[in-house]
Structures are given as structure tokens and as C-alpha cells.
Amino acid sequence: MTSARPVHFTVNGAAATVTVEPRTTLADALRNELRLTGTHLGCEHGVCGACTVIVDGAAVRGCLVLAAQAEGREITTVEGLGSAAHLSALQLAFRKHHALQCGFCTAGILTTAHALLTEEPHADEDRIREVISGNLCRCTGYLPIIAAIMEARIAYRDVQCEAAQ
Amino acid sequence: MKLPPLDYICPATLPEAIAALAVHGGNAKVIAGGQSLMPMLAFRLAAPSVLVDIGRLPDLKSISISAEGIDIGALVTWRDIERDAQLAQAHPLLAAAIAHVAHYQVRNRGTVGGSMAHADPAAEMPGIAVTCDAMLTIVGSTGTRILSANEFLTGGLSTVLGADEILTSIRLPLWKKARRWAFEELARRRGDFALAGVAAFYDIDAQGLAHNAHIGVIGVADRPMRLPGVEAILDGRRIDADVILQAAAVARDAVDPADDIHAEAAYRRDLLGVLLERALARAANITLPEAA
Amino acid sequence: MSDVAKLLVGSAVERMEDARFLSGSGNFADDLAVEGMLHAAILRSPIAHARIVAIDASAALAMPGIHAVITARDISDTIPIIPLRLAPLPEFEPFRQPVIASDKVRYVGEPIAVVIADSRALAEDALERIGIEFEALSAVTERGASETPLFDFAEDNVALRYDAGFGDADAAFASADYVRTERFSVQRHTALPMETRGLLAEWNSSAGRLVVTGATKVTFYNRRALAQMLGLREDDIDLIEIDVGGGFGVRGEFYPEDFLIPFAARKVARPVKWIEDRREHLMAINHSRDIACELSLACRSDGMMLGLRGQVFADMGAYIRTNGGVVPAKAAQFLPGPYRIPHVSVSVEAFMTSKTPVGTYRGPGRFEANFFRERLIDMAATDLGIDIAEFRRKNLITEQELPYPIDGLVPYEGPTSYDTGDYVEVFERALKEIGWHEKRHLQGKLVDGVRHGIGLGCFVESGGAGPKENAALTLEKDGSLTVAVGSSVLGQGLETVLGQIASDTLSIPFDRIRVLHGSTTLLDEGFGTYHSRAVVMGGSAVLDAAIRLREKILQQASNHLGRPNSELKIINANVVADNGASVSFAALAAGCELQADGTFSNEVRTYSYGTHAAHVTVDPRTGAVKVLDYIAVEDVGRAINPAIVHGQAIGAIVQGLGGVFLDHLIYDDQGQLLNASLADYLVPTASDFPVLRAVTLELRPSPSNPLGAKGAGEGGIVAVAAATANAVAAALAPLNVEIHHLPLTPPRLWRLIKNAHARAITAA
Structure with missing residues (x-):
């Protein structure tokens, strides 16, 4: 079954559910489903690091993790570090x-x-x-x-x- | 570079995972950290119909040091190794080699089992496993088998793992105190796969002679390999500059690397000799007269 | 300038762009999402040279979620051809690239079909289901390697040959005490901006209007080209520039996709987004460098340079794209560099191969030319027993000799002269910074197993290409200022720099200024960003508009306050009269429209100049190089924002070091690109070059623009190969190794050392 199914996780402190095909990477899910477009895709094969997000405290390449693998995890993206008005x-x-x-x-x-x-x-x-x-x-x-x-x-x-x- | 269509399952237990693999035959692929598999999927160099995520299986994440050896679960990450001070003491060669693996983000997810199963010829973990006579535990539908790293690796990106088998742990023999060792590799950039690498250790007897020499190399063949000819030169000898140069000469002759886009074969062959000289000199704590 | 406590021009103001980028709220092409949007993926040729016999898209079209598969047949009988934007020599016309392959493919990566689907993933799935029957033809991968012409009309694969020069080189060589000829080359590589290309095309069929978002660099030119290809009026198309993740020359030229995606949007009557993936980026975006040169130098025995002869051979790839012959032409033009060489002759041969077409990359031609010349200078100085610094000092053009004409080196350009500068002073500064006098004894020395080398490279660098740039300033009703400019932003901080200029001139606080750029909606005409021209041209246009707006504001205030202009001052967005009465900008703008257009026209190029110096070690047993120290000294005339200029310099040095040691697009003899991934196409990382310094000087402002700026985007890269390769060569000189070819990979250096050793043994 390759059709979309829900995945639940926490992003920047808030619960989120995305319904995505299993092939969807975490980076794509964050960008396209949650519109957290601060996470960028520079190579999609795990070299450039532009898509780095923090999963359960560890920095990982968002293009090398399936969204499904993030089930139940706590994710921090750049949007969670500070806002334009309140930079960290x-x-x-x-x-x-x-x-x-x-x-x-x-x-x-x-x-x-x-x-x-x-x-x-x-x-x-x-x-x-x-x-x-x-x-x-x-x-x-x-x-x-x-x-x-x-x-x-x-x-x-x-x-x-x-x-x- | 989107992944090909595929299904994903995340079993809760090892038997479930094996059953899932068995059901799908060769069309399933095990994913753990995914740090080697995901790029292959992105390039559509692999197109399994289903990914079996073993990332949440219990009991595969531990590092334990006992009288029998050092047991490392397949899901142990590079980061786990890097942060385990006890392990660094218990097996300094492993710690030194793993320091060269990839980058921070990849180290946070990449696993020992994944690296062994991916079997890149220049990867450090398979190199250490071969050098150190590691034994691998493999569990499948028909039971459990235990193989040496050498038996496990069958070529570039290829292993004996059957379609329904999962590598669950790797055991390194206990490290002897006062062992002489070194790890040397040269990569184009920090974190890149090595153009060549050497893992070396030997023990010293009461007379100050080397024995039990283990010399393993990466990046110079389709899989990591020991160099028995070099080990034979070291065993029973006092390690001095002459012995080291002799060993390096034998090492150069013992390998037959291929040309690729990163280096011509002759370079890798010669580099291996240089790295071996440096590794042995460091292990013996002597300074070699530098040629050139 | 107006009365303000502190002028912003010349100070390292923090950038107005940064808050949005740092918080993840930038707006890049792939961030766009609109109602009904479809996604494109492009089927690219997997082989280098072949006839297309048949294309079968039926299986792809039958897949769910696939809206269209567009091939040449769907476009028209005559496939649009991408025009030459620069260096439009007539010889190149027949070699221009069609926007899609119809009968033949000529490089791996050439577009053959466009799939439009509900998602990018589905579009990629469909690519695998398109069947193409090819009749393979032999690939051409090097100069003169094949009897088979790549183009049916041509007799061979040479697109262009020309000779140029000044003086009488033949006579100079005939009478010289010393002549040396060497052959050099720089490998094919590319800019690799971190953001790949991307476009969103939206067609409004009822209005007959097209909007393309994600355009940059030369939007007005590209709109003109696109309008012609689509049969639309220019007014019916808008190209919108948003945030851009790096340009460095390659991004924003008119590429096949700049037609294909708008065409697809019109065809399927839905918005279509295309985001280039990294793999296709490496085979689709302009490649660059890939120049070989046979260079000869004639000197007196005292080291005075008399003549220079250079033959430039340029692998242009499969087509001539928008940049025409700029890369080889500039490689030829900059061969003499900052030296007094009375007699120069150059020739250019641009030849076609079965590889991705070539275009400009930061410092096009200069990176190569400076490497060729500075290498040969070191060889000549060594032959003549003259210290390499002294040799350069002796031959550098002095300030008294400026302006120094270098006419006749580029057949499609008029006369030009090096403008202002003190080349010798900057050279001495670089020597001092690198510690030349203290460290020169290290040349070639073996210390702890590595050999030391120090290398120098001098350059002049042109900037500020004309003809013109436009700006429009509007004082908004709330008293804030909107600056619109025809220059494009490529990530270099242009908003900040233009804001600084406007702020000073109008005495408006920096945080009350908004800078809009690039889009065709802003102005009637714009000229874009290339050739280090954005500040020189765009900045001068903004300055002009600001001065005009200032006059209007004062006039309006004079009416308002009933005082003559001569009694008015602008202080912090207020106009204050001598008698203490004042009126705010907001109050003035509320009363009437306060807007001013500005323009700056200039055909005179600026010439920045400088010297780079590198200190390296080479491990002679492995060929591994470490850069211990690197210094780039450049006189940019005027630095509007020193932090930004410094950032340009440091970033450019590292890109240049990548070009020396890492970046390399590797082809096999079948024309296959072997390293279309970032795992195999290597660029510098944070660990590779930790010690670098850049000194930006403002010794001699440009006389050709009111800011005095000379452009600062490229001086950091143009002499990197020169200085670094000279340092490596100096380190390896005791081993009789000479450096002619880049990149300097460990295996290559090892091979050179081995070969030199073998030669020595044979000779003995």
C-alpha cells in the first residue's frame, strides 16, 4: 500500500498530523504539508545539509528521514528557533x-x-x-x-x- | 529526486520484522537510519516495494562490554559510539576509525548495522569488523547464524544477508591492554569516503616483539580485507623503520585497486603503503625518515 | 548628502535581508504554492549524441495524476532557439540551443520531454515510463578528437576562431632575449549555487497574460526573449524576482526551461511549478571554465616583459547559449593582466563537444587567464634567476601610466582602458600581509614531512558593464521609502547596499526603506545583475533617483513651510527650516505624490585590481595540500558596505579554492557525466580552508560613476588559481614538478611527483 496515511509528531512544540505517501521525506512533509518552508532542499541526497532539522534533540538531514519514521518524535525547524521580530x-x-x-x-x-x-x-x-x-x-x-x-x-x-x- | 513509490512498515518486534521480510521476498528492504539507503532511493538506484523499518525494534541499540567481547547492537549509531567513553577505552581503534565516518547529521542516524549491510568498500565499520575478527549475528526465518565479517561481506555493496534476514549485532573480541594500534585514512574532504585507509594493531610480547598483528585496509578493493602477508612480516619482529618499510612494500604488492573518478589505481596502491607506514610508525611510536 | 548624524555608505550596516532568512521566512521558488498548481519534471537525454527515432509517451500519459507529456512535436514545427545575450558574434548563431531536442540530442541532460503531473514524485514516476528510441552517434569529448561534426551544416566542430591583439608581437618575440611557451588548462566546473533553479508559471487565459515567478539576473531581457518565443507581447508577460539562493553567473540566464515551463502552463491552463533537482542541475545549468591555453612570454634578460602570445581553446559544450563567447573572449582579454606588455597577440578557438553548454561563472575567463599568465611568470622568473616578486614589481603598470589602453583584445567590444589605481602599492601590501620577506626562505623546504610553498597572483578585473540601469523611488504615505531597481538580487545583499545609498541621500532611517528589485513589474526597463554591475550601475541609478526625489521633497516642503529651499535642511525624515519650523516626510507624502525616477548610463568599465598570495604545504607522498594562509588584497574603489564586500571576497576565495582543488565535472569518452551528485562533485566545506584573509582597499575610486565603486563580486576569485597553483608549484619545485593543469587533486600531484622522479632516474 503506497497511498497516503497519517503521521503524527510534534513540530516546534505543537502537535501536527500530516497525511502523506510513505515515500515522503520528513523535509517534504514539513515543507509541503505544514508549509514550514524555512527548511530548504539543496540536494535531496543527503550531502548539502540545507534540510537539517532537529529530531528528538539530534540534528538530522530531513531528506534522509521518511516522514513516517518521525512518528511520535519531537521536531524543531528553523521556524522554532526564533522569529524575524525576535531572533535568538x-x-x-x-x-x-x-x-x-x-x-x-x-x-x-x-x-x-x-x-x-x-x-x-x-x-x-x-x-x-x-x-x-x-x-x-x-x-x-x-x-x-x-x-x-x-x-x-x-x-x-x-x-x-x-x-x- | 523524489523516492519511488513504496510501502512502509514499522514492526514492533524482531519476529514481526522477519516475517514481513519473508512475505515480501526480495522486494522488501530493511531500513534503519537510512543514511545509505535513502540517497540510493532518491537516485532511484533501488526501488523496493516495501521498506521494513527496524528502527524501533527493542534490544538492538545497546553497547555492552563483557568477558566475551564487545557487543554492539545493529541500531547503535556513530553518535552513540562517539559519546561512549567506556567504549573508547575498551576499543580505541574502533573509536578512532568511527571518528572519520560522514558528518554530524549523518552520524546521528547512521547505524553500525546499516553500514555493515550496505558494505561500501571504503567504509570504516566494515573495515574495523574485518580487521578485528568481528562476529556478526544474523537472524532470519530459519533461525540465527553467526558469521565472521569476512564471511559476511561478499563484494562491493554485497553481503550474504538473505531476503528475510536482519543483522542484529556485531561482536568485537576484547581489546588487549597495551596493544599497539593506529588508524590512518586519507579522504578528499573531512567525512568523505576514504581514498584508502589502514587499521592496524599488534601486541608486544615480553621480548618486545610484535605478535598477533592485524592489518586491515579499506578503499583499495571491492571490500575491506586483511593483509596476511604484511601481518606475517610483523609477527615475531621488533617493529622498527626497516620492518615498517618492508611491510609497506608488501602491502603495495598485496592489493589490486581499480581506477575510478577519484583516483587512479596506482595512487591508491601507493597511498596504502604510505598510510601503512604512518600507521605502523605511530603504533610503534617511532619517527620514520621522510623520503621526498 | 544630507545632514545625518552618521552616514551609512561606507559602514558595515547589518543587512535588512537577514531577519527573514534567519527566521526561515524567506521566499524562494520552491516555497511557492498556488491553487491548482501542477508540477513538472523533465526527461533529459541519457546519452551524449544520438538521433531521436521515436518517443512513446503513451504509458506515461496513462498513469494517474499525469496531465501532459510535452515533446518537441507539441511545441511547433520550428522549435524556438535561445538567443545570444552577450558577445553576439554571427559565427555562433547556428550553434544556438533549441529549447527542446527534436531530432537530435547533443549532450547528456538535454531536455527531450516535459511531464506535468499532480506532484513532482508522480512526474518523476512518469519519466521512467517514457520510451525513447535512439540511434546512437559517436560522442565528441575533446578538441579535434572526432571526424564527425556535431552539426550537420558544419565541416568540423569549431564554432569560431579569431585573432586579436595590439602592438607587434612577432617582432617582440623575434628580438627577445628569452621566450618560454607552455600549455595550461582549467577543468570544467560550475558555480553550484545552493538553491537549484526553479520557476512557477501562471497563465491567465482570459486576460492572455503570463506571470513567471523565480526569474532573476536579467529579467527584462528574458521577458523579451520569452515573448518572442511564445508569440506574446512583452507587456503580457511579467517576470517576478523573489529570494534567490545564489547566482555566481550561472543562474538567471535564459535556459530551455525558461520557455518549457511557461509553455506547459499555457498548454495545460494550470499553474506549473518546476524545481530543478540537484542531479539535473549538474547536467543542465551552465558549466564553465574548461579552457586550455598555449601561452608564450617574451622577456629581456633583465625580466622586462616584451610580448605575450596566447592561444585560447574553449570547450563550449554542445550549444552556444546566451553568454556566447564571453568565457573564451575574457580568457583572452585578461591574459596580459596588470602588466606593461607592449605587444600582445591572442587567438581564440571555440569548439563544440557533446557536453553541457558553457556559460559564465564568477570571474569568467579571468580565473583561467590569471592562472595561465601568473604560472608562466613564475617559470620565466625562475629561468632568468629573478625573484618572483621582483619580476612582478618590475612589470606592473605604474599609476603614472594609467589610464592604460588595452584596446583590440575583444573583437566585439570597443576601446577600453584600465582606469585608476596603484597596482604596485596593493602588490606590496599583499607581500606584507603574507609575510613574504620572512617566509620566502621556506619555498620548497621540507618541514615535518611537508613541503612549503608561497605563491603570488596579480590581477585586474573589469566590472560595471553598461549600458544603463534604472531606479524609481517613492515616498509612501507613511513616510517610508520604496526603492525599485532594475538590478537583480542574487543573494549578495543588494537590498541593504541600495538602502544605504538611499538612506544617506534622503536622510531616511534605514529601517524605513524597502527595496524591490528585478521584477519586470517595477520599472519599464531594467538591465540586471552580472559583471559586478549591480552596485556600480543600480547603485548609481538609485543615487540619481534619490537626489531627484530629495529636490522634490525640498520643493514640496518649501511650499508647505513657506521658506525658500536654501533655508531648508533634511534631518531624519523631516524637513527643517532655519526658523525651526519643520514638516515630516509623512506629512509631505500625504499631501502629494512624491516619486522620482533615476537612471545611470555608462559604457566605461571599471577596473578593480589586486594581488593574492597563498602559503601552502604539500605532502609529497600523498599529494595532499593544506592552505596555511591566504590573503587577497583588492582595491574596489569604494565599498558601500565593507562587511558585504569582505563577505564577497572571502566567499569568492573559497569558491576559487574549490576550483583549484575540488570542483570538477568529469566526463568519460562517451560523453557521460560521471559525477552528477554532490557526493562526487566536490565543493569546499567548512573544514577545508579555515585560514583566509581579505583586505579591501579604497585607494582609487572609479572616475566613471558617482559612487566611485568598481564592483566587488569577482576580485576574490579571479587570482585564486594563480596564487595557489604558484604556491603548490613552489613547494614542489625541488622535485622538478611544474603545474600546468587544474584541479590539483592529491592523485594528480602524486602522479606529477612520480613522473618527475622517473624522469630524473632515466636522465641519471
Whole structure:
């Protein structure tokens, strides 16, 4: 049976149900069914990282996960990180460091960095570079992206402190 | 690059999963992390009628270290390995090799079992499995069988897995303390498949001589392989520069890589020798005089 | 400029684009969804050269959810041909590309059929069910390799040959103390913007109007072309530009799909969206570079350059697309570079092969030409026993010699001159930045198993192509400003830069400005974005409009306040009179329409210039290269936003390093593209080149535009191959390795080292 069927998960804190063919990727389901178009498709074969979303705390390539595999999971997309009016510390650091130009790869890099810094707010430059090497950017040359993520670490440390208290 | 039409089922137990595979015969394909399978589906290089998702099967996600060995469940991800400090101590060669696998996002989903079943000739996990005499547990309709990694891998992207079989775990023999080891590979970019790679270890006896040498290579044949000729040179010898150079020369002759778009065969052959020299020098903690 | 506390032009203002991109609320082509929308997928030729005998789409058409399968037969008896936008040499006319293959296919990826379906997935399913019978023909994959002409009317596969130059090169070579000739090449690669192409075409049959969203770069030109092909009036078509995920030269030219998708929308009378997938992107979008060159240099024994001869051989692929012969023409034109070479002769041969057609990619021709020349300079300096820096210093054109004419190198262009600059000062700055004097002793040295090399590359870079650009500024009723410009946005931050110019001129807060761009609905005419022209031309047009609008605002305020213009000042979106009376922009705009058009016409090109320097190590046993340090110094005349200019430079350097080490479209001798995936087509990642620096200077503004800008999008890439390949060559010089060909992959460098070693043994 290849016809559409419902899949339930949580996106950016809200419950969602999508009714999709089994072949549908999570990225396509988010974009086309939920109209969360901030998640971009740059290659659809798991190399460019533009479609990175966070599933149960782990950054994953949205084109390499079936929507059906996300049943019951908690998903965070770029739209869940902050709004245009209320950018997060990470997003603000990107703006400050000119860490984006065309903006197409940006969502995937933000979600990747968010997942990383949430787990590893003390990640060093080499670790950040290693992690971001799973995301392609053709505009910036990566330097400002690394600088922005380095700067944003402090905000995640604060979050960790609050959580600890 | 949308996937071909297919069905998807997500069984709750291993017997259910095997039954589902058996029903669909060769038209079903097991998916776990999907990090190798999904790109093949996107390119429509594979078109199974049904995907059997084993991602939610219980008991395949554990790493356990016992007197019998190190058991790694098929659903253990690279990230699980990377974050397991005990495992890094228990098997430093595995940890070092796995550090080269793919990228952050893929490491979060890619699994040990998936990598073994995909059987890419340049992949690290099959290379470690072959190098370290790993034993694989395979469960199917007709029961369970246990095979060595060498028996399991039959060629590039091919294994002995039957249509109704699932690889459930992999056991690495316990790692000896004070073992000498190194892992070396060269890839075009961080996270890419290696142009060639070497996993090497040996033990040292009371006289300071090497024995139990295991030399495995990736990226230079249609599957990972041990180099018994090289191991024979190392066993019973004190590992010095001469022995290392001799071993590297034998290694170059022992492999017969193919040309492809990333490198000519002669390059891979020579690179393998260089990587082996470097791996053995590091394992022995000596500095080789650099030629060129 | 008006009184404001702080001028924005020249400062690193945070971009107005960023909030929407950072929050995921950008609007890219694939984000579009309209009622009744269908999806297209394109069947592309799987073989390089063949006759199409028959196409059977019946099985595909019978599948549920399939609305149409469009082939050449459905279009018309005469298939529309894509026009030459640039370098329209008549020789190229017969080689232009039809929008769909009818009788023959000439490259892997050429469109044969378009499937229209309820979803992209269904459309792709249907592609697999279209049967095509081919009669295979032999593929042509290199110059002079085949007796078979690819085009029936042609005797061979050479589309164009020409000679150009100035001075008397033959005499210069005859009298020279020293001559060296070498053959070089740059591999075929492409820009790879992160967003693939995409279009949404909507046909309104009752109004007879077509709207195409997702267009960019040269929308007005493309509208003209499309109108002709569809038999519509230009006014009946609108091309709408939305957010664009990178251009770098390849995006926005008129491609087959720019006809096929609107045609399909009209045919099925439903909106049709097409999003190029990455696999088809690699075989469909313009490829570039792929230039070989035989270059000869004549010098005096003291290193003074006397003459240069270059033969440029360009693999154009299967058709000549919109860019015509720009790539080889610019490769020839920029062979002399920033040096005083009195006698130059160049020739160009553009030949056809069974590969994807070629077009411009950031720094077209320059990346290649600078590599060829700077490599040969290092060889010549070494032969003559002259330090490579001293050799360049001696030959760089001095400021006193500017303007320096370089006429006659491009047959379809008029006279042109390098405009302003201090080439030597910028060169010295690059030497200082890389630490040339402290580090030169490292050249070729083996340290910890790797050999060090430092390389230099000097360049001049043209920008600001004419003829014209237009802008329209409107003061809205709420006192905010709308800027509309004919330039296109390709992701480079143009909205911000134009906003800065308008803000300063009109003293309107930056956050009260909205910049609209590219779409054909905004203006009667626009010229687009290419050749580093958006700021030079579009920015100057905005400046012109802003000055005119300022006059209108002052006039209106003068009426309102009853004070003469001379007593009025604009302060923060208010007009204030000497007597303290004031009126806000909003109040003025409420009273009457305040709008001004601006334009900027200019045929004079700008010439930025600079020097790159690279410090690399090479592992001589594996061929692996590390870039330890990289510096690009460029004088851009005027940087409107230094952060944006710096970002352009750093991004361009990394793209260039990809072109040196990674990017490579690999074909086999059957014309099959072997690496149409991002797993095999390699571009730089964050780990590859962690240490890079760019210094942007504003030493000598352009005299040809009021901003003084020279264009800054391409200077970061044009000398990367030059400096980097020279560094690798310097590292390997003790091993008697010379570098002639890119990319510098570990296997290639290893092979060169092995071969040199074998030669040495044979010689001994």
C-alpha cells in the first residue's frame, strides 16, 4: 500500500498530523504539508545539509528521514528557533557576523549549530568546523559562520546554567 | 529526486520484522537510519516495494562490554559510539576509525548495522569488523547464524544477508591492554569516503616483539580485507623503520585497486603503503625518515 | 548628502535581508504554492549524441495524476532557439540551443520531454515510463578528437576562431632575449549555487497574460526573449524576482526551461511549478571554465616583459547559449593582466563537444587567464634567476601610466582602458600581509614531512558593464521609502547596499526603506545583475533617483513651510527650516505624490585590481595540500558596505579554492557525466580552508560613476588559481614538478611527483 496515511509528531512544540505517501521525506512533509518552508532542499541526497532539522534533540538531514519514521518524535525547524521580530542569540550572531548571504543554506546551518551548542556549549572552533562541514554554503566561505557560532556559545552556556539551577 | 513509490512498515518486534521480510521476498528492504539507503532511493538506484523499518525494534541499540567481547547492537549509531567513553577505552581503534565516518547529521542516524549491510568498500565499520575478527549475528526465518565479517561481506555493496534476514549485532573480541594500534585514512574532504585507509594493531610480547598483528585496509578493493602477508612480516619482529618499510612494500604488492573518478589505481596502491607506514610508525611510536 | 548624524555608505550596516532568512521566512521558488498548481519534471537525454527515432509517451500519459507529456512535436514545427545575450558574434548563431531536442540530442541532460503531473514524485514516476528510441552517434569529448561534426551544416566542430591583439608581437618575440611557451588548462566546473533553479508559471487565459515567478539576473531581457518565443507581447508577460539562493553567473540566464515551463502552463491552463533537482542541475545549468591555453612570454634578460602570445581553446559544450563567447573572449582579454606588455597577440578557438553548454561563472575567463599568465611568470622568473616578486614589481603598470589602453583584445567590444589605481602599492601590501620577506626562505623546504610553498597572483578585473540601469523611488504615505531597481538580487545583499545609498541621500532611517528589485513589474526597463554591475550601475541609478526625489521633497516642503529651499535642511525624515519650523516626510507624502525616477548610463568599465598570495604545504607522498594562509588584497574603489564586500571576497576565495582543488565535472569518452551528485562533485566545506584573509582597499575610486565603486563580486576569485597553483608549484619545485593543469587533486600531484622522479632516474 503506497497511498497516503497519517503521521503524527510534534513540530516546534505543537502537535501536527500530516497525511502523506510513505515515500515522503520528513523535509517534504514539513515543507509541503505544514508549509514550514524555512527548511530548504539543496540536494535531496543527503550531502548539502540545507534540510537539517532537529529530531528528538539530534540534528538530522530531513531528506534522509521518511516522514513516517518521525512518528511520535519531537521536531524543531528553523521556524522554532526564533522569529524575524525576535531572533535568538544564535540568529543575532549570524546577522552580526554577516554569516549569511543568499540565505538558502542558513536554516540548515542554524539548526545544526543549535543542536550542537545545546549539547556542547563549550565546543571549540575545531569541533564547530567539523560539525559544520556537513553543511554546504557557497556564499560565505564559512569563516563568518564559524565566528557567529563561536560567539553564540555563551548564550547556550547561560541556558545550561539556568537549567542547572 | 523524489523516492519511488513504496510501502512502509514499522514492526514492533524482531519476529514481526522477519516475517514481513519473508512475505515480501526480495522486494522488501530493511531500513534503519537510512543514511545509505535513502540517497540510493532518491537516485532511484533501488526501488523496493516495501521498506521494513527496524528502527524501533527493542534490544538492538545497546553497547555492552563483557568477558566475551564487545557487543554492539545493529541500531547503535556513530553518535552513540562517539559519546561512549567506556567504549573508547575498551576499543580505541574502533573509536578512532568511527571518528572519520560522514558528518554530524549523518552520524546521528547512521547505524553500525546499516553500514555493515550496505558494505561500501571504503567504509570504516566494515573495515574495523574485518580487521578485528568481528562476529556478526544474523537472524532470519530459519533461525540465527553467526558469521565472521569476512564471511559476511561478499563484494562491493554485497553481503550474504538473505531476503528475510536482519543483522542484529556485531561482536568485537576484547581489546588487549597495551596493544599497539593506529588508524590512518586519507579522504578528499573531512567525512568523505576514504581514498584508502589502514587499521592496524599488534601486541608486544615480553621480548618486545610484535605478535598477533592485524592489518586491515579499506578503499583499495571491492571490500575491506586483511593483509596476511604484511601481518606475517610483523609477527615475531621488533617493529622498527626497516620492518615498517618492508611491510609497506608488501602491502603495495598485496592489493589490486581499480581506477575510478577519484583516483587512479596506482595512487591508491601507493597511498596504502604510505598510510601503512604512518600507521605502523605511530603504533610503534617511532619517527620514520621522510623520503621526498 | 544630507545632514545625518552618521552616514551609512561606507559602514558595515547589518543587512535588512537577514531577519527573514534567519527566521526561515524567506521566499524562494520552491516555497511557492498556488491553487491548482501542477508540477513538472523533465526527461533529459541519457546519452551524449544520438538521433531521436521515436518517443512513446503513451504509458506515461496513462498513469494517474499525469496531465501532459510535452515533446518537441507539441511545441511547433520550428522549435524556438535561445538567443545570444552577450558577445553576439554571427559565427555562433547556428550553434544556438533549441529549447527542446527534436531530432537530435547533443549532450547528456538535454531536455527531450516535459511531464506535468499532480506532484513532482508522480512526474518523476512518469519519466521512467517514457520510451525513447535512439540511434546512437559517436560522442565528441575533446578538441579535434572526432571526424564527425556535431552539426550537420558544419565541416568540423569549431564554432569560431579569431585573432586579436595590439602592438607587434612577432617582432617582440623575434628580438627577445628569452621566450618560454607552455600549455595550461582549467577543468570544467560550475558555480553550484545552493538553491537549484526553479520557476512557477501562471497563465491567465482570459486576460492572455503570463506571470513567471523565480526569474532573476536579467529579467527584462528574458521577458523579451520569452515573448518572442511564445508569440506574446512583452507587456503580457511579467517576470517576478523573489529570494534567490545564489547566482555566481550561472543562474538567471535564459535556459530551455525558461520557455518549457511557461509553455506547459499555457498548454495545460494550470499553474506549473518546476524545481530543478540537484542531479539535473549538474547536467543542465551552465558549466564553465574548461579552457586550455598555449601561452608564450617574451622577456629581456633583465625580466622586462616584451610580448605575450596566447592561444585560447574553449570547450563550449554542445550549444552556444546566451553568454556566447564571453568565457573564451575574457580568457583572452585578461591574459596580459596588470602588466606593461607592449605587444600582445591572442587567438581564440571555440569548439563544440557533446557536453553541457558553457556559460559564465564568477570571474569568467579571468580565473583561467590569471592562472595561465601568473604560472608562466613564475617559470620565466625562475629561468632568468629573478625573484618572483621582483619580476612582478618590475612589470606592473605604474599609476603614472594609467589610464592604460588595452584596446583590440575583444573583437566585439570597443576601446577600453584600465582606469585608476596603484597596482604596485596593493602588490606590496599583499607581500606584507603574507609575510613574504620572512617566509620566502621556506619555498620548497621540507618541514615535518611537508613541503612549503608561497605563491603570488596579480590581477585586474573589469566590472560595471553598461549600458544603463534604472531606479524609481517613492515616498509612501507613511513616510517610508520604496526603492525599485532594475538590478537583480542574487543573494549578495543588494537590498541593504541600495538602502544605504538611499538612506544617506534622503536622510531616511534605514529601517524605513524597502527595496524591490528585478521584477519586470517595477520599472519599464531594467538591465540586471552580472559583471559586478549591480552596485556600480543600480547603485548609481538609485543615487540619481534619490537626489531627484530629495529636490522634490525640498520643493514640496518649501511650499508647505513657506521658506525658500536654501533655508531648508533634511534631518531624519523631516524637513527643517532655519526658523525651526519643520514638516515630516509623512506629512509631505500625504499631501502629494512624491516619486522620482533615476537612471545611470555608462559604457566605461571599471577596473578593480589586486594581488593574492597563498602559503601552502604539500605532502609529497600523498599529494595532499593544506592552505596555511591566504590573503587577497583588492582595491574596489569604494565599498558601500565593507562587511558585504569582505563577505564577497572571502566567499569568492573559497569558491576559487574549490576550483583549484575540488570542483570538477568529469566526463568519460562517451560523453557521460560521471559525477552528477554532490557526493562526487566536490565543493569546499567548512573544514577545508579555515585560514583566509581579505583586505579591501579604497585607494582609487572609479572616475566613471558617482559612487566611485568598481564592483566587488569577482576580485576574490579571479587570482585564486594563480596564487595557489604558484604556491603548490613552489613547494614542489625541488622535485622538478611544474603545474600546468587544474584541479590539483592529491592523485594528480602524486602522479606529477612520480613522473618527475622517473624522469630524473632515466636522465641519471
